[in-house]
Amino acid sequence: MASSSADTSLALAHPPLPLTAPSEKLTLAAVALGLLALLVAAADADTYRARLSMYLALTLLSGGTLAWAGVKFGHRPAGVQQNNLWLRASTSRGAIAWVLGLVLTGFYVLLYWFPEYLERLIRTLDPFSQSLRGKAADQWFLYGTFYTLAVLLMGGRALWKYRHSRYQLIRTASVMFFQLGFSFLLPGLLLLFQKPEFYFSYFWPLKYDYLFPGTVGYLVKDGQALGVFMVFWGAVMSLVATPVLTYFYGKRWYCSWVCGCGGLAETAGDPYRQLSDKSRAAWRWEVRIIYAVLVFIVLVTALLWVAASGAVPALQPISEGLSKTYGFVIGAVFSGVIGVGFYPLMGARVWCRFGCPMAAYLGLLQKHFSRFRISTNGAQCISCGNCSNVCEMGIDVKQYAQRGEPIIRASCVGCGLCSTVCPRGVLNLENGPREGRYQASALIHSDSLRILS
Template sequence: MNSRAGTVKQLKTAVWMYLILGFLIAGLNVGLKPMLGILQGERITLIYELFETIGRTAFVLYGGILMFKLYSKRHIYRRKSIAGFMVMMSLLFVLLPVMTGYYEFVYAFMPFPWSTYPLQLLYDGHFLHSNVGAAFGGRGAEVMLTVYVAFQVLVYGAVAIKGRRIFCSMICPYGGCHAETFSEALPLVLHFDKGRDKVNQTLKLFLLTLKMFLITANMLLILLWIIALAGASFINVDILRTFELVKYLSLELMLFLALYLFLNGRGYCYYCPAGTMLSFWGLLFGHGIETNHSECVSCASCNKQCEMNINIMKSAQKGRKIQSSLCVECGHCIDACPTKTLQLKGYRKEHDQVKNED
C-alpha cells in the first residue's frame, strides 16, 4: 500500500469512528437520557457536550493533519481552509468552553436563520430542552444573547467584505469543518470518479427541495416565536420546541451524517438555511468566482473538484462570473485550474500565491 492510500485509509477509519460515536452519543442523549434519573441524565449530557466540543475538534485536527499530507502547498485555498477550521474549532470549542466552563456555544456560532436560538432565550432562557439561563451564575441568557449578536455582526460583516468563503470554508463549526478535513475519505460506501456526475440529479433536486422546506420552516418558526414573545397565549412553545428538535435531529443531524456514506462532506451545504442566507448576502456585495484572468482550456479540472456540482467550466469558457447560491467559495477549483483563470473577489494575494506555486 502506497503512502497516499495508507493516509486515506487512516482518514476513512477516523470518519467511521466519528459517525459511530456521533450516532451513539446523540442517541443516548435523546433516547436514553429522559428515562434516567437526574444525576445519570446530567452525566449523559456532559458526555454529549464534551463530544460536540472537544471530541469533534479532535477529529477536525486529526483529519486536518492527514489532509495536509495529501495536498501539497500549491493547494493554497484548500490548505488555508483546513488551517482556518483547525484554529477556529480549537479556539471556539476547546479553549472557550474550558475557560468558561460552558460547553453549549455551538448554537450561538451558527448564522441567522439557522435556528430560533435568540428568540427562545428571550422567551424564557431555554433553548430546546437546555436551560441556558442557569449558566454563568444565572446570567446565561444575557451572556449567550450577547455572544450570538456579536457573532452575527462579525460574520455578516466579514462576508460582506470577503464573501461566503470566510464562514462556509473557514469557520463553520457544523458542516464545513468536517467537509474540508474529511474530504478525501468521502463518500465512505459508494465510490465514484470526480466530476460533475458525482451528484445524482434526482438527489440534487431532493436536497434543493429540502432547502426550500427548511428555509420556510425556519422562517415560520421565527414568526411564531415573535408572536409568542408579543404575549400571544394561543402559541404552544412546547410544540414549537419539539418540532424544531425533531427537525434538527432528523434533517440536520442524522441525514447530514448519512450523506457521508454516499455523497460527500458538503451534502448538508446543499440545503443549509444559514449558508443560503450568507450566499445571498455575499452576492449583494458582488462576491463570486471571476473566470476571466486568462484563457480557459476546457480541461474540466475545476468541475472535477467542485463538490457542489456547479458547472464552473461552462462559465469560464464564456468568461462569465460564477455567482451561485450553492458555491461555498472553497477555492478547490482555483487550486486545480492549470491556466489560473479563476479568482475569488477580494483574494488577490491567494490567487497570486497559487500562480507562483504552480
C-alpha cells in the same frame, strides 16, 4: 481470440490501481488497530481497561492518520492529483464507502436516540471531561471529542495535500483553530467556571435556539454580564456582522473559514468532494429544500417570541411543537444522520447544500448583495473538468469557465478548490466592486480574444 481482445480492452479501460507502498500499509495498519482498540473500549465492562483501550485507540488513530498523510502526500510533488478517484471502492461509492456510511449513520442513531449503548465509551472520557469542564462526560462530550479529533487529524491531511496553496493552508488552519478553540475548549472552560455553555462560532439560524426566548431568558437571568454579552454577541453576529462580512467576502468567511459543519466537510469530507451531484435536478431540489428550511426556522422563531409575549396564548403549544419537530427532523436527522453519515455516498456538503439555514441566509446575501465572485477566463480553459470534479456544492464550474462567465451562485462556499486545481489559472476568487460584477469576466474574455486575434 475475441474473448482475449475483449479482456485486453477492459484492462486498458480500467487499468489496475497502483500498488500501495509498504510504508503506507504500515500507517494504515496503525489506523486499523486504533479502530479495533476503540471497539474493545466500547465492549469492555471494566472501566480501567476500557480507558486504557481508549487512550491506545486515540494514540494509534492520531499517529497513524498523520503518518499516513505524510507518507501519501509528502513523498510526491506538491499539487492536487485526482488519479483513480473513481476506481477506488472508498471514494466511488464502492463496498468500503457503503460500510463506512452505515457505520457513521449507525453512530449518529446511537448518539441521538440510544446513548446508553455508548455508555462505556463515554465513561472512558470522564477524567478528561472533569479536567476540562469540571463534570462527568456525556454523549455530547464524546461526540465533541471525536468531532474535533476528526477535524484536526484530517486537517493535518489537508495541510499535506494542499501545501502548495497558501489560501488552502490558511483556510484549513482557520477551521482547525475555530473547531478546537471556539467549539470545543472554550465551551468546556465556561462550564468549568460554572458559566453557561456557549459556542461563539455558531449563530442563528444554524444554532437555531440561540435567538429562542427560552435560551435568551436563561442566558440573561439574574442580570449576569457574561450572559447578556452572549445574547448580544449572537444577535449582532447573526443580524449585523453576517450581512456586513458577506457583503465584502461572500459566504466563504463563515462556511469555509469558521463553521464547524464546514470544517468537518473540508477536512474529514475532503476525500468525497467529487461525489456531489452536478445535475440540474439536484440543483432544483437544493433550492426547494434549503429555502424551505430557512423559512421554517424563521417562522418558528417568530412564533415562539409571539407566544412568549403572551399576546396569543394559543400559540404556545403550537410553537413548541414546531420547535421540537425542527429539532428532530432538521437538527438531528438532516444535519447529523444524513449530513455526516452520507459523506461517503453523496459527498461532504449534503447538509450545507440542501439543509443548512445559515447557508441559505448567507447564500441570499452573497448572490444579491455581495462583492464576492469567481471570475473566469474562458480563452484559457482547456475543459479538463478538474474544477467541476472538486466542487462539493454541485456546481458545474467547467461550464462557467468555458463561457468565460463569472460564478455568482448562492450555494458557492468559496472553498477555492476549483481555482487551486485549475492547471491554467482560469479561475480567481475576487472581492471586487459590485459595479460590473456580472460583466467583469466577459470583458476579460473579450480582451483575450482580441489579443489572440
